[in-house]
Amino acid sequence: MTARARLALALAGAVVVFGLVVLGWWWWQRRGAEGTGEGPGPRADEVQTLDLAVTLYFPTQGTVLAAEPHQMAVPDDPERQILALARSLLEGPENPDLAAPMPPGVEVRSVHLGDDGVAYVDLAAPDAAEPPAAGSTEERLRVYSLVNTLALNVPTVERVVLLWNGEQRASFSGHLDTSRPLPPDTSLIPRPRGGR
Numbered sequence: 001m002t003a004r005a006r007l008a009l010a011l012a013g014a015v016v017v018f019g020l021v022v023l024g025w026w027w028w029q030r031r032g033a034e035g036t037g038e039g040p041g042p043r044a045d046e047v048q049t050l051d052l053a054v055t056l057y058f059p060t061q062g063t064v065l066a067a068e069p070h071q072m073a074v075p076d077d078p079e080r081q082i083l084a085l086a087r088s089l090l091e092g093p094e095n096p097d098l099a100a101p102m103p104p105g106v107e108v109r110s111v112h113l114g115d116d117g118v119a120y121v122d123l124a125a126p127d128a129a130e131p132p133a134a135g136s137t138e139e140r141l142r143v144y145s146l147v148n149t150l151a152l153n154v155p156t157v158e159r160v161v162l163l164w165n166g167e168q169r170a171s172f173s174g175h176l177d178t179s180r181p182l183p184p185d186t187s188l189i190p191r192p193r194g195g196r
Contacts, residue, residue: 048076056089057148057189058098059141065148065188068093078156082111082119089149101145103132109166117158118181119150124165131164136175143176144185151184159183 051073057065074084086108092100102123109122123131134142147160159181161168170179 049073050076054085054153055149056085056093057145057152058089058093058095059101059138059145060098063137063141063188064190065141065145066093066095066098067189068095068098078154079111079113081154082113082121082150082157083108085149085153086111086121086146089146101142106132113156117156118161119154119157119159120161120163121146121150122163122166129165131169131172134173134175136173139171139173139175141188143172143178143182144188147182148184148186148189152186 051071054070054072054074055067056070058068060066070088072084072088074081090100090102090106090108103125105125105128106123107125109124111122112120114120125132132142143162146162150160151157161181162172162178163169164172168179170177172178
């Protein structure tokens, strides 16, 4: 085999390898980062949904969370359920006496559910390096509005880690320890009158 033939064969092999790399990248982009809110993901008509009765927990003007029942069509996938619930919660309540847990502009960037039942929820707001400032009661209600809503509606979620701009913080506003995964706190949810 001449040097020219060997060179042509090597170039043909390089073109084939390059084509496979491009094809793999294209397939990955179409597949998307499933469940994280990143990438295109499957089309809406490809995602199985469930019509579920869920309960969103919103901060009140006092020191507790109020339960607001909702009927939602949610994806039949725990990570996508977490994403749908968190986004719905941030949109705010129907009851005007309740409040959204975060100020307008705060969004869910991505979510991830670990095999250990820990849900990671990454929040952010445009041009905001720090989470919104809050007093101790307001911070507690904000954090547990999200934690309780996710852990009490998605059976596979046991604890929640809140991130800000991709980073886990020691505290969101300087009062509550958010450096560890948080289990739900049902003491913040008043029992219905006449309940035991």
